Amino acid sequence: MLTLLVSASTVSAQDMPIQLDVDHASFAYDADASMVEMYMAFEARTLPFTASENGFLARLPVDVTIQRATEALLPGSPAEAVWADSLELSFIIPDTTGLQQGQQFVHQVRAAVPPGEYELQVTVPAMESRAQLMLRRDVIVPDFSDSDLVELSDITLASELRRAQNRDEAFFKNGLVVKPNANQLYGAGLSQLFFYAEAYNLDRLAAQSDEYTLLAYIAQANIPQPIEGLQRRTTRPLRSPDVLVGNFNLAMLPSGSYFLRVALLNAENESVVERSRKFFVYNPHIQQTVTRxxxxxxxxxxxxxxxxxxxxxxxxxxxxxxxxxxxxxxxxxxxxxxxxxxxxxxxxxxDPNPNSPVNEFQDEFYQRLQYANDRYTTTFDEGWETDRGRALLKYGTPTNVEPHLFDRGYRPYEIWQYNNIPGEGQAIFIFADRDGYGFFELLHSTVSGERKLVNWQDEIRDT
Structure with missing residues (x-):
């Protein structure tokens, strides 16, 4: 399941460290497990090619493991590695002189994994003069087995998506070839963003209508409104599961970070479930426009x-x-x-509706700020300045708050769970009052850039 992606800028170096990008997405499988797809993209010019009968061949051993995250938070997370595989990948090209920066070999593997919090580990063992390469990614595998809720899978960002009939073709899935883009980079040389997702339990909307609306759009990082011209609304018949695909041309977007947001809307135009993915654009010749x-x-x-x-x-x-x-x-x-x-x-x-007399986004923000002040204010800080207040302002109201204020043997703590944080998906925050004075601080989160403390449970034990 290998393929070669091409962009520009010729480079002949073969002695540099292997460059690898890793991504993943989860989909429904059965009552006990979800299907996790793992995507690996190897920079072609960094692979150890040697002459062979058919051209130049690079052999690459790769170990892939899905194991329980240290001190995993989700109930039911297995205690040991749930899946592991040792791959022997082979890449062949006719000539190495034409290797260019940006060319990638892409490989995909799938594994049925029980819902829970895990660490995905991809290792390329040391070879000759090259040191071992190891990448780790935090992975939350959702539970799609609850038939009472409309669910949306993770989103696969792709560099190519087309219809196909040959099940043996690389990246074949549900009558499509979905070639993942593991580094989530678009722009110069790859202007088309394709996406793939699956919707489940849509029959739960049947009482309202026999149709639903798929809303997909591109937004700037931290700004929820769609970028003009990069929004799609499609009315679809209710069928479960439903395969959702689409594409956007990003050729005119300035370089920067963006989100693809996907929502399913009911007959009242209300969102019933949402997912989002962060990606990056590099268009050096497109200037950022200033709206005056x-x-x-x-x-x-x-x-x-x-x-x-x-x-x-x-x-x-x-x-x-x-x-x-x-x-x-x-x-x-x-x-x-x-x-x-x-x-x-x-x-x-x-402002989601500039023609209205109020800014709904700003109003909602200050409602959350007031809530934080009412609930989390301490002797030294207003509520919005505390760790819980900052999380509330930045990520919105959590889907669920699990208080543990009187657990025997532990100091007071809270677990905040989010079903979907843009670019992160499901996420968890742990806040704890370690000193007993009501000051709850963030100890651990699965969100990128937030504090991670793998031994957080040790920190709150009342010894």
């Missing part, structure tokens, strides 16, 4: 005469939801009027 129309009514807005104290406070409030580029810009703004204009543009960019 957003500030056209600045003089009559609430921001024009906002006192400096309120400006400072709002700039602090929005830190958790600002993009990295916005935070960088905030650090460089000193002029008061420029800061006011920045705040106006910040909220208008996120």
């Amino acid at each position: 129309g957003l500030e056209a009514d600045f003089e009559t807005s609430q921001y024009a005469n906002m006192p400096v104290e309120e400006v400072d406070q709002m700039m602090a409030h929005i830190q958790p939801i600002a993009t990295e580029s916005e935070r960088s810009r905030m650090r460089g703004i000193e002029d008061l009027e420029e800061r006011r204009r920045f705040l106006m543009q910040f909220w208008q960019t996120r």
